[in-house]
Amino acid sequence: MSAFLPFARPDIDEQTIAAVGEVLRSGWITSGPQVQRFEEALSVYCDGRPVRAFTSATAALEVALEVAGIGPGDEVIVPAMTFVASANVVLRVGARPVLVDVDIDTRNTDAARIEAALTPRTRAIMPVHFAGLPVDMAPVYALAQRRGLRVIEDAAHTMGASYGGRRIGAQGDLVSFSFHPNKNLTTIEGGALTFANAAEVEHAERLRFHGIRKLPGGEMEVEEPGGKFNMPDVCAAIGLAQLARLEEFNARRRELARRYFERLQGIPHLRLPAADQPGHSWHLFAPLIDFAALGTTRRAFMEMMQARGIGVGVHYPAMHLFAAYRRLGYKPGDFPNAETIGARTLTLPLFTRMRDADVDRVCGALREAILQPITTNGHS
Numbered sequence: 150m151s152a153f154l155p156f157a158r159p160d161i162d163e164q165t166i167a168a169v170g171e172v173l174r175s176g177w178i179t180s181g182p183q184v185q186r187f188e189e190a191l192s193v194y195c196d197g198r199p200v201r202a203f204t205s206a207t208a209a210l211e212v213a214l215e216v217a218g219i220g221p222g223d224e225v226i227v228p229a230m231t232f233v234a235s236a237n238v239v240l241r242v243g244a245r246p247v248l249v250d251v252d253i254d255t256r257n258t259d260a261a262r263i264e265a266a267l268t269p270r271t272r273a274i275m276p277v278h279f280a281g282l283p284v285d286m287a288p289v290y291a292l293a294q295r296r297g298l299r300v301i302e303d304a305a306h307t308m309g310a311s312y313g314g315r316r317i318g319a320q321g322d323l324v325s326f327s328f329h330p331n332k333n334l335t336t337i338e339g340g341a342l343t344f345a346n347a348a349e350v351e352h353a354e355r356l357r358f359h360g361i362r363k364l365p366g367g368e369m370e371v372e373e374p375g376g377k378f379n380m381p382d383v384c385a386a387i388g389l390a391q392l393a394r395l396e397e398f399n400a401r402r403r404e405l406a407r408r409y410f411e412r413l414q415g416i417p418h419l420r421l422p423a424a425d426q427p428g429h430s431w432h433l434f435a436p437l438i439d440f441a442a443l444g445t446t447r448r449a450f451m452e453m454m455q456a457r458g459i460g461v462g463v464h465y466p467a468m469h470l471f472a473a474y475r476r477l478g479y480k481p482g483d484f485p486n487a488e489t490i491g492a493r494t495l496t497l498p499l500f501t502r503m504r505d506a507d508v509d510r511v512c513g514a515l516r517e518a519i520l521q522p523i524t525t526n527g528h529s
């Protein structure tokens with residue numbers, strides 16, 4: 150029996166571990182020279198746009214909203230199919246997340262769905278590039294420009310992705326990345342924000358660190374309460390080593406995704422995600438499985454996979470059905486595609502150190518788990 154295969158696993162090489170050791174021995178372990186180097190490297194990655202590092206993408210998104218001046222009385226458009234952090238931060242700055250549905254196969258929202266949800270109170274749009282597939286952004290930015298709206302891209306899944314031949318993060322308005330261990334690039338925990346407007350960078354720096362503004366002569370001033378979201382140097386050292394390997398990481402992810410597509414054709418009650426395309430960063434590979442039609446539940450199905458040594462995940466339950474969002478008035482039936490995805494999605498293992506044979510093992514187990522309940526019907 151082969152070892153247990155998790156659905157995600159960070160790829161940390163010995164050089165990275167040595168780099169962390171150096172930082173730990175250096176005497177300076179919180180934000181310092183490594184963070185500065187990491188931000189410079191990320192800025193190069195983003196075609197020279199300014200980038201600032203944070204303790205998480207959640208922090209980066211919250212600061213992005215504050216930098217854009219969004220607060221009580223404002224509305225922000227957020228897809229109903231995303232990790233709950235995307236909308237939580239809108240609530241945390243006192244604004245209202247206005248949810249919209251997504252496409253069943255791309256899991257992404259689009260300009261038409263966003264436009265239908267605009268009100269006079271809408272101040273910003275938060276597209277989420279789901280699973281690594283960029284949202285079709287040209288119509289979204291055209292709409293934002295027409296209506297005078299900010300765009301805050303939740304690019305947590307799209308480190309290494311591109312749209313229209315340019316990297317996500319190298320274009321657009323405010324763009325936030327996540328470096329959580331399951332993401333394509335990790336710093337343990339961490340995130341980053343890239344800016345179109347360099348004049349907003351200093352404000353973001355203050356919001357990242359207690360609201361402190363350093364004055365000439367060593368004095369300081371605090372005009373508003375900032376958070377405490379500065380990335381430690383230990384994390385930045387990991388990020389620098391990871392960034393150097395990002396292309397390699399994502400090339401491997403793409404190979405594995407392609408193998409999944411090849412091996413998962415023609416399985417009943419299994420619906421593959423939108424096909425590969427240039428610029429996809431393959432953060433997740435998650436088909437939809439009609440568990441009800443198979444006479445089972447996702448929980449039982451997941452246990453079956455786990456019993457075969459395969460870890461699977463759920464990304465994500467439909468967000469509007471969480472208590473905190475039902476309280477805003479959302480209910481079952483509001484976003485049918487998000488609900489179908491939420492009920493049927495199953496994230497399969499996808500990480501750089503997987504072997505081709507691991508994909509085959511997952512596909513074999515999946516085929517068995519889907520076909521066996523059917524073929525054994527009436528034979529037992």
Ligand SMILES: *Cc1c(COP(=O)(O)O)cnc(C)c1O
Pocket residue numbers: 204205206207208231232234235277303305306326327328329338339340
């Ligand atoms: C992971 C994730 C986040 C939050 O990232 P953290 O770095 O863990 O705060 C936000 N949005 C989406 C879509 C994510 O997947």
